[in-house]
Amino acid sequence: MLNILVLGLGQCGNRILDSINSEAFGGNGMFAKYYSNQKFPASVKTIAINTAINDLKGLKCTLAKDRFHVPHLHGVGANRTLGKKVFEDNKELIMGEIDKRGSFDLIFIITSTAGGSGSSFAPRLVEELKAAYNAQIVCIAVLPFREEGSISLQNTAFCIKELIEEKPNGILLVDNQYLKKYAGDIKSAYDKINETTARRLLFLIEALNSEMLMVTDLGDLKTVMNGGVGIGTMGFYESDNGNTVKSTILGSFKPSGLLFPANVYTEGARAMLIIKGNKKYLDLDMINKTIEELSTEVGQVFKGVLVKKGPAKVLSLFTLNSIPELDSLYASAADAIRTEKVKREESKKQLDNAFACIEELEPIY
């Protein structure tokens, strides 16, 4: 059985982690924790780490003992510089809390790239975890709404850059801007994004920990995540009973099922397909044939077939060779930084001019 650690950093990471814990109750609502037990598909340990205690208090389905507050702080105010300092100051505490959970084969770090705590802690945590554990580390980085502001954009830009520099086994992107289509309002969008991310992550964990008809494993995951620029995303499709397994597989490649906008067929480097469902829906010949067809376009495609009750479901996990959306995001971030810099200089100049008015003057009482 795989030993998996899921770390939720910052407010966004905490909430997705809470959704994972909620899904572990079977998705039976907020009261399930009072009468049900969490059932993870593997040995899963979760820790929500945050500098803002109120964010930790807001969690519903995460055990109190699995919530770690970096002491004496009320958030870092989206300041990654401060966040990194805080991490350094409390590194021993954080790593000690993780160490209590034992050893791990796979570690997921879930964080928003735009915030303060998560985006500043995540790169440093990758570094520390790599040093401390012989485990695969996959970061799930949540990109902000583009209108959230310049700080969010610049934090995202630097966070992703630093993450890649720390060389985790892979980074899976979740784009709030792309996914807000799921709901009309921001709150519902956030909840839906968190829930969707949680379900796909648990699907992946279940697949990695199960005996499959066609096997894919942690090694395959590592290979996939090493493809392209090491950044990827996940797609998902659940068929109606009338669908063929091929159409289900291809459905998971559709942009509508992805967590980050990408053209898998043109930008995909490597892929892993996990197909789960009733055996009667799982035509292995068709699966193999479809995978072969996809491999000619996407490159290496690993497959796993998991026989379970219900209709066929497909989780696709990609790494990308190119990420146009990221280019756009970095450009926006750069603009935002420059604009911010100009504004700040102008403000300073304006303030200096104002102060000049009273230069060489003394207050008279």
Place this chain on the structure above:
Amino acid sequence: MLRLSHLVVVATILLLSSLIMTAAASSDYGEQIFERNLNVGEGVEIEHSITIEVVDTTEDIVDSAEFCISSPRAFARTVKVFMGDMPTKYETYNGACIYLDVISVHDETVLLMVTGPKGWRVTRYYEAEDAKTESESESAAETVSVPELVITRTLDRNHVEQGETVGVTFKIKNTGNGTASEIKLDEPLLREAYQENCPSNLDDIAAGATERVSYDLKIINTPPGTYELGATLLNCKDESGAAYSFESLSNTLKVTVKDVQVPTLEIGITIESDDNTMICGERFPVTIGIMNTGNATSGRVTIKSHLPDDVRVADGEIDPVYESIKPGDYVEHEVMMIAYEPGKHVIKMDALWADDEVSASAEFWAEQSSLATYYPHILAAVPIGLLLVGIIRRHKEYSY
């Protein structure tokens, strides 16, 4: 005239002297046996053996009378006794002496006093045959003898228990001058008693004689109490056939019942409760006490209980066996009982010994515990409580 007055003086002197002599004779010549006028030809028999018969009388300067005296194994003897003279002695064959003293003489009648041994009595007056023929009607009136019976009844005890016997003795003394004959004894009966060997006919009793008769009065089932034995009645006839009746004094006899040595047991059941109301399912003490109120030690005493189906013994021995219980002793044993059903319950206990037994019973009420009425609520509350505890625990686990 002179001679007459002289005679009167002499007679007076003689009379006084004779009276003085008589008094002296009474003391020197034994006890008086009799003093009576006897006509010529009449006689008297003393102690059935000595007869004194008047032969003749003489009135002179000194009056005198001639008597013929006879007794067994002695020759009949005629003696002349002068009035005023010393009493004339007559000695019988066996040495007993009687003394004859003439008190007065008038025509053919002599007033004779005879003294002798103590207790001697006249046993018969009789008239000589020649005298009878001369004046039968007059002599008959003079020889009538009357028996006078004095009956004294004595009990050998005045207090008797049922089953015992009382000895009854009659002492019958004929103080009259005639023999009592055809004596019939009428003894009153005592309830539930038996007169054993009680004679109804007695032998004749001569004048002056005393008879003793006894019988046993067996007290069979006479109820206890004090009884007055009625007077004993004696019916008799004299020699002439005249009937007489005499009776004794009554006696008092107390009859009691013998103490029977038997053990008598009493059993009691004590349920310790203020109002004889118990709570179903709860233990309560019950004490069974046995006391020997009899006057004998009992043999083995077995206690046997009779409990309702829904009353059971929780602790203790409810049917013990006592080897013996002494008179006045009290033994008890305590058991803890439980009543399982509400309602009225009756506990019955028997104490059995030898050929007897005694029972006691006690009743009490059992009620459901007030808590029991809340059992449904409690049963409902328990899972709710557990659920709440679980929820709170979970809430705490997931609260930060």
